[in-house]
Amino acid sequence: MIDPAINAMMMSHKEHFLIPGEMVASVSEENRLSHAFLVLTKVRYARIPVLDRDSKFKGLISMPMITETMLGLDNLSLAPLDELCVRDVMDTNVRTIENPYDVENVMHILVDDPFIPVVAQTGEFTGIVTRREFMKSFNFVSHNLDEYYDLKLKKPLE
Template sequence: MIAKEFEDFLLQHLDHYLIAADDLAIFIDSHNTDHVMLLLANNGYSRVPVITKDKKYVGTISISDILSYKAKHQLTDWEMSKMDIAEMVNTKIETISDQASLTETMHKLIDYSFLPVVDNQGTFIGIITRKSILKAVNSLLHDFTDYYTITPHD
């Protein structure tokens, strides 16, 4: 459990943790592989969230997910170019609720560089990155005593 004072301090930066869906590169599950490969390669994104047209979270996609699918199913470049990414989406990255506690968020971020945030209907809200949490922890470590006095227990 996170000490209440630390949690309060970190939660002051909460609006900085979430990168809203509107500010992200996102793919629709019906996008074709050529389009997705081109955007991933040209923009340097390693992994991008995938949603449905009605903004429901599906998973994430990367170049390696597409190439793995191609190899597993022994598809040609031409066959791949006609497919959408729905079948290739990686669903292994855990999501987090928009109501999740800071403790749960931090525990899940240990294994992933970002967590997709969804509401209780599965609508994609955005992502929380490990980087944003580490920035807040860095601020905590440097600025905590500007707000709190630390006294040791006897």
């Protein structure tokens, strides 16, 4: 369990964790793979959110998911890019969080993932929490903890 003092300081900056959905590159589950390929190439992100027509979160798509469809046994085919939709290859097994979120849960997920989709109870995609923004807040805590709390060593560190 995270110390309550650290949790309080982290949560005081939680508005900095969230990158709003309208600022995050995404694709529709109905888009052709060629469109997702272009978006991923332009934004240079490893993965991006996939949404439905109602801005509900459906999963994530990555360049390897797309290129896997193009690989045959002995050739490369661009045909699947125009034949398949994003929904045909996207990853739907994605960990998401709701806002407000639990700092400890966020920290555990961000160990393995560079970002976490934030999804409302209604399923609407509201944004992402990135490892980078989370680490900036942790940096704030580690440099300012003694300004907010009286710290003294209770027992020697081993």
